[in-house]
Amino acid sequence: MKEKQAIRVTLLLSFLVLVTSGKGIRYKRYGEDNTRVLPYRQVKKTIQMKGGDVYDCIDVNAQPSLNHPRLKNHKIQMQPSSFPFGLDMESQLPHSVSEVQPYIVDCPIGTIPIIRNNRSGNVEHNIDGVSSMDIQTEAAGMRYYDVVYGARAIINVYEPRVNKDSKDLSATWLQINNGGGEHTDRIGAGVEVNPSFSGDTFVRFHISWTDGLYKKSCLDHSCPGFVQVDHKSGLGARLQHVSVYGGRQYAMRLSIFKDPKSKNWWVAYGTKNTPFGYWPSTLFSFLNYKGDFVFWGGFVQGPTVSSNAPQMGSGHFASEGYGKAAYIRNAQILNENNKYVTPDGNVKVDHGTSNSTLYTVDKFEVDTPGMSIYYGGPGSVV
Numbered sequence: 001m002k003e004k005q006a007i008r009v010t011l012l013l014s015f016l017v018l019v020t021s022g023k024g025i026r027y028k029r030y031g032e033d034n035t036r037v038l039p040y041r042q043v044k045k046t047i048q049m050k051g052g053d054v055y056d057c058i059d060v061n062a063q064p065s066l067n068h069p070r071l072k073n074h075k076i077q078m079q080p081s082s083f084p085f086g087l088d089m090e091s092q093l094p095h096s097v098s099e100v101q102p103y104i105v106d107c108p109i110g111t112i113p114i115i116r117n118n119r120s121g122n123v124e125h126n127i128d129g130v131s132s133m134d135i136q137t138e139a140a141g142m143r144y145y146d147v148v149y150g151a152r153a154i155i156n157v158y159e160p161r162v163n164k165d166s167k168d169l170s171a172t173w174l175q176i177n178n179g180g181g182e183h184t185d186r187i188g189a190g191v192e193v194n195p196s197f198s199g200d201t202f203v204r205f206h207i208s209w210t211d212g213l214y215k216k217s218c219l220d221h222s223c224p225g226f227v228q229v230d231h232k233s234g235l236g237a238r239l240q241h242v243s244v245y246g247g248r249q250y251a252m253r254l255s256i257f258k259d260p261k262s263k264n265w266w267v268a269y270g271t272k273n274t275p276f277g278y279w280p281s282t283l284f285s286f287l288n289y290k291g292d293f294v295f296w297g298g299f300v301q302g303p304t305v306s307s308n309a310p311q312m313g314s315g316h317f318a319s320e321g322y323g324k325a326a327y328i329r330n331a332q333i334l335n336e337n338n339k340y341v342t343p344d345g346n347v348k349v350d351h352g353t354s355n356s357t358l359y360t361v362d363k364f365e366v367d368t369p370g371m372s373i374y375y376g377g378p379g380s381v382v
């Protein structure tokens with residue numbers, strides 16, 4: 001018990017603490033590899049959002065991600081060198097579904113919005129990970145097992161209920177891995193409710209990754225590494241709308257793809273496939289050139305998942321179908337020719353749930369525009 005507590009304290013201390021003083025901003029990082037206070041350039045602009053979120057617009061070249069030891073001489077890539085080929089997803093959204101995006105923050109060009117958030121909370125995002133005593137995981141969705149250079153999907157956005165005081169999270173997630181066992185690099189993006197990280201129970205846009213060599217997980221800018229270039233939207237941003245059970249449905253396009261020239265892993269979202277930012281290839285030991293696993297689906301993770309599991313997706317079982325259960329559609333992988341293709345659903349793909357009492361999957365289909373599935377459930381209904 002004592003040991004566990006000690007581990008937790010160390011974890012807490014090893015994340016970025018954001019210290020604001022006057023107009024300037026400093027990122028203070030505790031931990032063995034960096035105990036200095038890193039001085040930060042002036043905040044160009046501070047933007048207060050309607051819901052209370054506060055963003056600082058920081059010079060894109062002075063972003064905290066660049067403090068990663070492997071990014072010492074990294075030159076920021078402002079645009080992907082090219083976009084993957086493939087059927088335009090624009091035509092793929094049913095009329096009854098509206099596109100949703102993270103809130104527009106609109107920092108000046110040349111800066112990026114970084115949300116003010118002191119918290120370190122739950123940053124683990126290992127849907128394939130082995131559950132430990134401290135962190136349990138349940139997942140429901142689709143998995144692909146072979147070489148990939150990216151993946152994409154349209155995800156139905158809901159706001160699953162998660163106990164505000166728990167350290168659990170509930171996410172709709174797109175994840176790419178490479179490696180095996182403990183030595184697995186992971187990158188992921190999606191929407192999630194993560195109260196111990198964001199301080200509330202709103203669904204927000206996040207990215208995460210695991211450094212398989214140092215076995216360290218990071219969420220958003222909680223540790224350096226992910227390079228953001230989008231000046232209009234921030235990590236941890238709320239979504240403009242969320243779907244209503246039995247009512248209006250909202251969905252978001254999301255993709256992660258490897259830049260064929262720079263080898264960086266880009267995250268893009270929205271109708272216009274807006275490049276949000278990237279993980280530099282040099283960040284990884286196993287994911288440098290390609291991935292070997294993809295997950296699309298819902299997952300919940302945290303210390304009380306086994307005793308009091310949060311909702312996943314809409315909080316309703318997959319069998320309820322359209323408008324009531326959450327779905328993922330147009331799920332595709334990026335092949336070696338930089339083209340999005342639908343994986344062979346019979347061979348390299350499986351779909352399912354880790355615990356069908358809590359969460360289910362239904363209506364798995366493989367079609368030309370991609371694979372689709374309904375997933376989710378109420379968790380432990382008390």
Ligand SMILES: *[C@@H]1O[C@H](CO)[C@@H](O)[C@H](O)[C@H]1NC(C)=O
Pocket residue numbers: 116117118119199
């Ligand atoms: C961060 O912590 C400071 C000091 O504890 C507090 O005043 C501030 O409200 C916190 N900010 C957020 C966004 O939680």
Ligand SMILES: *[C@@H]1O[C@H](CO)[C@@H](O)[C@H](O)[C@H]1NC(C)=O
Pocket residue numbers: 306307309354355356357358380
């Ligand atoms: C599924 O979850 C329920 C409720 O938490 C639990 O009782 C059951 O043992 C779990 N089943 C498996 C296969 O893990």
